[in-house]
Amino acid sequence: MSVLLRTESVHKSFGGVRALDACTIQIDEGTVAGLIGPNGSGKTTLFNVITGYEKADAGEVYLSDRKITNSAPDKVFASGIGRTFQLTRIFPSLTVMENMLVPCRRAHAVARRRAMEQLEFVGIAGYHAASAGTLSYGQRKLLELAYVLVADPAIILLDEPAGGVNLSLVNNIADRIRELNAAGKTFLIVEHNMEFVMGLCDQVTVLDSGTVVATGPPDTIRTDRRVLDAYLGEDIGEAEDDPDPAEGT
């Protein structure tokens, strides 16, 4: 299995605060990878650095073997990385269909057909003519996923796809991710919902204070001592009785 996305010793500081410290990750093609860590551990900053929203102070980002470090967001997107945001960012004054057409480069009729297919796939095709600003938060999450999918990126970065949405919608999103992954799509997911991450991901990377503290299959991560440290603090005596870090968040 080839490596699709990797970061090498990425550093990023905001003033005196070191958000990423020699952060190195790699995502294999065709997998669903999870990125977890306590609040402020640098997960979203890493997403921002990969997708060009923040510039890395040092280190490199590669997509396949192509260096994309500090490329502008539009160039990163064109190279094949799509992303969603922790707080959904749609275009509220545009209709749902217009939102879908923003990333399209195809001819109009083809683009509309493809956009409608994606809206049907995520289950909001009935709203295509509605103003995106009228959608509920969960529907916006689906719209954001749909308009990233419409451009068919090589890898999709999802920032808390299950955050703030109810259980049925979380299951709907998880099902969509599984279907896409079965078709060969690669995902990197930041999520606090451990059940969601552990049930979906092939590999999980744990960040703490901007550094990778553990990487491995969900079952290994679940009981990793360093992960428990990161989530529960130095005193892990009690944590060893309760091996699920999700319950600590």
Added chain:
Amino acid sequence: MTSEKGRARLAAGAKWSALVILAAAALLFPVVFRNPVITNYGVFALIFVTAASAWNVFSGFSGYISLGQAVFFGSGAYAVGIAARDWHVTGTAVFALLPLAAAVGAAIAVPFGLVALRVRRHTFIVITIAVFFIFQLMAFNFSFTGGSSGLPAPFLAWPAATYNNPFYYIALACAGGIIVLAWLIRRARFGLHLRAIRDDEDRARGLGVRAMRVKLAAFTLSGAVTGLIGGVWFLYLTQVEPQSGFDPLFDLSIVLMAFLGGLGTVAGPVLGALIIEPGQLYLTIRFTNGYYGEILLGAIFLVVVLFVPRGIIPTGGEWIRWLRTRGRSALPVTAPQVPRAGGEDRPPAATEAPAREAQR
């Protein structure tokens, strides 16, 4: 479904019929109203329809509020004046210089945009105002602009009774051209990208929109059309001075016209210009030694901000939609697995600063 389609077809038919009637009325206006005082209103109204629509193509669609459009307007006027003087162009041949006015507007917009479009919101507005004053000062102080006395236009030996008519039709062609262009842009991918930039520029960039290129193209197009109509205005008034060519009230007027009619819509700036410009002109002519025009502008601005902040066209559209859809559910529910608004799904409290904040 069939009745809905029928209603939509009927609405489209009514819209096209109204447009044809409006176009016919615009074409026949100087034939019906032969009094030069009346046609003068028509010429000025069309000049401002063009200027407000050109402003809207950039500022209304992209959300970047420019208060420096007078830079292009005045430069277009001066370009025609300087070229006519230096190249000894006289008579109706001066109209051949109008494309030069557009070219000068576009040529100024490129470096202006490359500097100003690197920043957003208030900073962008401040830069456009600063550039405006630089151009006004240059017009006052350079010798080739004629200094504070400005430049005269070549004399046109046309009969007084019909003098306004050619200008009316030239201004009508400019207005019609920019309205059609705005309509096409709004429907095109270019317009979609501009509107996406207005909603969330960083997000648009993350979806492959080349924001700087799109903004600069719209700014340049807007500058070209404003320069062109500045040239027409100069030939009509037969002179340009620094304070009239580079007039801060020009910027305030076109912005208010667009806001009154509806920012970012095609019809909004047209409606706004047709309401404000004749009113302002009437007050200026009627009360020659007063500032009633400016007072009217200020009063309209207050009314717009207080009662129709989104403009007449969008607010009217909302009322019509409300009348049509009252009593119905807000949206057709065809995807039962997706919870509706008001359900359990709510935005979470932010645990990490989003990139949008980081970009500010």
